[in-house]
Amino acid sequence: MNKEVKHLIGKYFDEDRLPPAYIALFDEISQLLEGRAALKTPSDPVTNADLQAVLRRLQESLTVFGSGQHAAEHRPVISSLIQLAKRLKKECADRIIRQQKQLREMKHLKTIQSLASAGSWELPVTNDQLLLPGYWSDELFAVLGATPGTVEPTSQAYKNYVHPDDREYLISEVDKAIRETGRYDIEFRIRRGGDRAQERTVREVGELVRDEASGKSISLIGVTFDISDIRNTERALFKANVELRKLFDVMEDVFFSVNMEQQQQRILQMSPSCVQLYGYSTGEFFNDPDLWFSVIYEDDKEAVLENNKRLGKGESSQVEYRIRRKDGELRWVESRITPTLGHEGQLVRLDGIVTDVTRRKEAELAVENSELKFRSLLENSNDAITVTSEELRFLFVTQSLSRMIGYSVEEITGTSVFDFIHPDDHVTVNGLVGIMEKDPEAPVHFEIRFRVKDNGWIWCEGSATNHLNGDIVRGYIGNFRDVTYKIRYRKALEASNNRLKKTNNELDRFVYSVSHDLRAPLASVLGLLEYTMSETADEEVLQDLGMMKVSIEKLDRFILDILDYSRNARLEIKVQAVDFHHLLAEIKENLKFLRTGRSAMRFDINVQENGTFGSDVSRISILLNNLVSNAIRYADAEKAVPFVEVKIVAGPEGANIIVRDNGIGIAKEYHERIFDMFFRVSEKSTGSGLGLYLVKETVDKLKGQIRLQSAPGEGTTFNIFLPSLF
Secondary structure: OOHHHHHHHHHHOOHHHOOHHHHHHHHHHHHHHHHHHOOOOOOOOOOHHHHHHHHHHHHHHHHHHOOOOOHHHHHHHHHHHHHHHHHHHHHHHHHHHHHHHHHHHHHHHHHHHHHHOEEEEEEEOEOOEOOOOOEEOHHHHHHHOOOOOOOOOOHHHHHOOEOHHHHHHHHHHHHHHHHHHOEEEEEEEEEHHHOHHHEEEEEEEEEEEEOOOOOOEEEEEEEEEEOHHHHHHHHHHHHHHHHHHHHHHHOOOEEEEEEOHHHOOEEEEEOOOHHHHHOOOHHHHHHOOOHHHHOEOHHHHHHHHHHHHHHHHOOOEEEEEEEEOOOOOEEEEEEEEEEEEOOOOOEEEEEEEEEEOHHHHHHHHHHHHHHHHHHHHHHHOOOEEEEEOOOOEEEEEOHHHHHHHOOOHHHHOOOEHHHOEOHHHHHHHHHHHHHHHHOOOOOEEEEEEEEOOOOOEEEEEEEEEEEOOOOOOOEEEEEEEEOHHHHHHHHHHHHHHHHHHHHHHHHHHHHHHHHHHHHHHHHHHHHHHHHHHHHOOOHHHHHHHHHHHHHHHHHHHHHHHHHHHHHHHHOOOOOEEOOHHHHHHHHHHHOOOOOOOOOOOEEEEEEEEOOOOEEOHHHHHHHHHHHHHHHHHOOOOOOOOOEEEEEEEEOOOEEEEEEEEOOOOOOHHHOOOOOOOOOOOOOOOOOOOOHHHHHHHHHHHOOOEEEEEEEOOOEEEEEEEEEOOO
C-alpha cells in the first residue's frame, strides 16, 4: 500500500476495526497513486499537482468522518473520492496502454531498421551549425561498422566514415538543407569501420526541425540506408541487360515475341539477325505480321500449320521447314515456339527462336547419300573388316576378306575365328582377347596367319577393338590386310642383317689384325731406318732413308685413322665424366715431337669446367687429337710465332670447344668438302684425307654441332658444341 495512504489510515482510523468498504477504497486509491507515480511525462493529462490534490482531499475527507461516525453521513464525500479515483485509474490505464503501444512501435521500428539496413539519427543545430553530440540508433552504428558506445555521435565523427572523395558533397548538401531547403536526399560512399576494403554505398535523407513559434532551427533528423546490395544488383542487372542486348543483336538465330491477344497478331520483338536469315529487315516484319508465313516454302506450309495447332493447347511447338529468302535462296530452318495462355486458357503470347539448319540438313542428306558410298568402299577395299561375337564367331565380314582367303561371305559368317587361324596363332588370339577385355575400345595390333581355300596360309596384319559394350556394334571389330609379301621381305631382311652382323664381326677382327699385325712390321722398319741413319754420314743415303721414313710414318698414320674410324662407327658410346685438363695434357705430350719447320709451335690451353660434363672420352680424344695435329702439320712457316689455341668451357649442359690456329688456312671454295672422306685440298697435303671426316663423324655420333671459319694466310677456327650425355 502507498506509504502516504497508509500513514493517513493509521492517523485517523483504528486499522483493526476499519470497515470493508473503506479498505477496498483505500486499496484502489493506493494502487492508482503507485501507478501514477511511475509516469514521469509532464504531458500526461493528470499532472503531479492532481496527485497532491487527491491526497489533500483524501486527508480532508478522513478528518471529517475519521472520528468513527457512520459512513452514511459522508456518502457525498466518499462518492466524490470514488469518482476522482476512477478518473485517475482511467487516465493511468490509458497512459499505460499508450506506453505499451509506443514500446511496440519502437520495437517494430528497430526491427524495420535492422531489416532495411537503415539507421536513424538526430543532431542539434546551433547557429546553423552541427557542433554538439546527438543521437545515433544502434542500426546506424551497424551501418557504419561501429560498436554502440565506442564512438561519440557527432557530425565530425560521422564524416570520418564518409569516403574522402564524397565528404565535400555531403557537407555542401547538409549546409544547403540547414540554410535554404530544409531537406536533402543524397547518395554517397562510406567506409565501414574506416576500412578501405569495406566500401559501401548509402542513401541519406535528412530534414530540419524548426521551433513553431520562432522558426529557429532546432535539430536535423534523418535516416541512412545501406543500399550497396541494391546498387550492386542494379549494376549487375544493367550489365546483364547490356550483355543480353548484345547477344540478342549478334546471335545468328532469330528471336521473336508475338502478341496474340484479341485474335490479332502483333510482333513485339524481332532480333536483327532476321536480315541474315530471311533477307528482310525487322521493320518489314513489324509492318507485315504475316510475313513469316509468306516466306515458308509452299510445300511445307501445311505441315507448319498442323504443328502450330499445339500452341493453342499451351504445348510447345518444334518443326523444321524450308523458307525462301528475299533474294530467292532456299534455306532450311528449325522453329521452336513456346506459348503463353491467359487466365481463361486463351493464347495471349508466343515466344520463339528460328535457327538456320541448312548446313545440318545438307549434311544429313550427304550422310544418307554417303552410306551407299561407304558400304561400296568397304566392299571394294583391300582391307578386310570383320565383326565377331564375344564367343569369337564371325557376325559380319566384308567381301574383301572373301577375296583375300577364297571363302565366300556365307561360308565365313557364323563360323569360329579359330577355323581360319593357324593353330600356332591360337595363343596369340587368346592373348589379344585378354588385352581388349582390360582396355576396351583401345586398338590392339596383331600379326596372324589366315587359312586360304587351297590349304595354304597368308600373313595378315591389322588391329582389333573391343566394342562389346557399344550401342550398335556389340562385338570385336577387326581391320586387317594381307602382308604376306611384307612378312617374307622382313624375314629376308632379318636374315640379311644377321649375315651383316657376321660380316661386321669379321671386319672388326680384320681391323684388330691391321692395328697389330700390320703396324708391328712398320714399327720394326722405322726402327731399322733410324738405326741406319744414325750409322751413316752419306748425304744421299740419309736423304733416301728420310724419304722412306716419311712414307712409312704416313702409312702408319693412315692405319691409325682407319682404326679410329672403325672404332667410332662400331663401338657403342661409353659415357663418363670428361677431364679436359688431363685429356689435353696427354695430347700435348703425344704431339711434342711433331715438327712444324724452323719455328717452335706455341700450344695454348684454356679450360673452364663449371660442373661435370659427361661424354665418350675416347671419341673426344680422337676429335681433339685430329684438330690439334692438323693445326701443327699445316702451320704457316712464314709466321714468326705459329700457334694453336684450344679453349673449352664445359658444364652439365654441354661443352663449347674452340680450336684456333694461325696456319696456312683453307680457301672458301673447299669449306663444303673439307669433311668428305679422303678429300685433300692439294696433292701436297701430307694427311690421309680421313682426319676431318673422322672429326665430323665423331661430332655427329656425340649429337653435337661443328662450324668452320678459315681463310688462306689467316688461319683456321673450329667451333664445336657437344651436349652432356649424362
